[in-house]
Amino acid sequence: MTATEILFWVLSALALFSALMVLISKNPVHSVLWLIVVFFSISGHYILLNAQFLAIVNLIVYAGAIMVLFLFVIMLMNLNSSTEPQKNSLIKLAGVVAGCLLLTVFVSAVRSADEIKNSQVAMSDGSIGLIENLGKTLFTQYVVPFEISSILFLSAMVGAVVIGKKE
Amino acid sequence: MPIQYYIVLAVTLFCIGVVGVLIRRNAIIVFMCIELMLNSVNLLLVAFSKMHYGLSNAGNKNIPLNIGGDAQLFVFFIMVVAAAEVSVGLAIIVMMYRNVHSTDVNFLNRLKN
Numbered sequence: 001m002t003a004t005e006i007l008f009w010v011l012s013a014l015a016l017f018s019a020l021m022v023l024i025s026k027n028p029v030h031s032v033l034w035l036i037v038v039f040f041s042i043s044g045h046y047i048l049l050n051a052q053f054l055a056i057v058n059l060i061v062y063a064g065a066i067m068v069l070f071l072f073v074i075m076l077m078n079l080n081s082s083t084e085p086q087k088n089s090l091i092k093l094a095g096v097v098a099g100c101l102l103l104t105v106f107v108s109a110v111r112s113a114d115e116i117k118n119s120q121v122a123m124s125d126g127s128i129g130l131i132e133n134l135g136k137t138l139f140t141q142y143v144v145p146f147e148i149s150s151i152l153f154l155s156a157m158v159g160a161v162v163i164g165k166k167e
Numbered sequence: 168m169p170i171q172y173y174i175v176l177a178v179t180l181f182c183i184g185v186v187g188v189l190i191r192r193n194a195i196i197v198f199m200c201i202e203l204m205l206n207s208v209n210l211l212l213v214a215f216s217k218m219h220y221g222l223s224n225a226g227n228k229n230i231p232l233n234i235g236g237d238a239q240l241f242v243f244f245i246m247v248v249a250a251a252e253v254s255v256g257l258a259i260i261v262m263m264y265r266n267v268h269s270t271d272v273n274f275l276n277r278l279k280n
Contacts, residue, residue, distance in 0.1 A: 004168070005168065008168060008172070012172075012176050015176070015180060016176075016179060016180070016183070019180055019183045019184075019203060020183060022183075022187065022196075022199060022200070022203065023183065023186065023187045023190070023191065023196075023200075028193060028195055028196060031196055031199060032199065035199050035202070035203065038180075038203065038206070039206065042206055042209070042210055045210055045213075046210075046213060049213055049214065049217050050217070051213050051216075051217075051239055053239070053243075054209075054213060054239055054242055054243065057243065057246060058206075058209075058246070061246050061249075061250055062202070062206070062246070062249075065250065066202070066249070066250060066253050069253060069254070069257055070195065070198075070199065070253075070257070073195065073257050073260065073261060074195060076261070077261075077264050077270065079193070079195070079270065084193060086192070091189075091190065092190045094189075095186055095189030095190035096186055096190065098185075098186075098189060099182045099183070099185050099186030099189065100182070102182050102185060103178060103179060103182040106178040106181075106182070107175060107178065110171060110174045110175060110178070111171075116170050116171065116174070116218075118169075119169065119170045119218050119221075119222065120168065120169060120170070120218070120221055121168050121169070121170050121173060121214055121217045121218050121221065122217045122218070122220050122221030123168055123217070125221075126217065126220050126221070126235075128216070128217075128220055128233060128234070128235050128236040128239065129213075129236075129239055133233055133236055134236055134239055134240060134243075136233075137233065137236045137237065137240060138240055138243070141237075142240055145244060149244060149247045149248075152247070152248065152251050153247070153250075153251055155251075156251035156252075156254050156255050157254065159255050159258070160254045160255050160257075160258040161258075163255065163258040163259055163262055164258040164261055164262065166265075
């Protein structure tokens with residue numbers, strides 16, 4: 001086993017375990033902290049795939065900005081495990097069974113797909129994930145979607161202010 | 168690393184997110200599970216971009232290929248949309264908490280009648 005494979009398995013186990021802990025935790029603050037662990041392990045996967053720009057953007061945008069926003073809202077509402085609403089166990093069981101069935105369908109579809117057999121992921125070689133190449137592509141080929149996304153941000157900002165203000 | 172490992176990992180994360188949406192009633196946790204699903208799809212897109220790069224780079228090693236960079240830009244745009252979605256969604260949840268003093272999604276059934 002090479003170091004890359006060991007890192008892959010460790011990061012995958014960490015991501016799956018913390019994703020499960022997001023569901024299991026009663027306290028919403030603990031759920032947010034476990035979700036930050038998930039985002040860090042996914043960033044580790046991006047670094048393994050040599051997508052360094054996305055790894056840093058994932059850390060800054062998700063683990064930095066979005067999760068702090070979640071924590072801020074949760075602490076503003078003073079939510080904790082005593083105020084946590086619970087579904088009855090029958091609905092929980094039905095949800096888990098439905099999710100497991102969905103997983104079974106997906107995994108069996110992946111196992112029976114001939115197109116992706118013997119396809120390898122180029123782990124560390126290639127420079128397409130570096131910011132130089134991505135920036136060139138972004139500002140030549142994808143400059144119109146980039147400008148549209150700025151309009152999206154503006155409308156989201158106005159919408160958040162309009163929804164959030166007291167009438 | 169075979170692509171199947173990445174697909175199974177991303178699918179499992181996605182299904183954990185689906186189960187979370189189904190079994191939790193706190194609107195914030197449901198929202199966090201949606202973020203988890205978005206991230207699993209991002210991971211899958213990056214893995215496929217590197218697979219595409221490796222397949223088209225197999226014959227000619229010395230040509231600098233930029234194939235597969237589009238997928239990583241798609242992931243970037245998904246992150247942009249997710250950030251905008253979170254700001255609006257959290258504003259809606261705060262407004263809901265202000266009205267009913269709870270984040271239970273079962274209080275949002277007024278459209279039912």
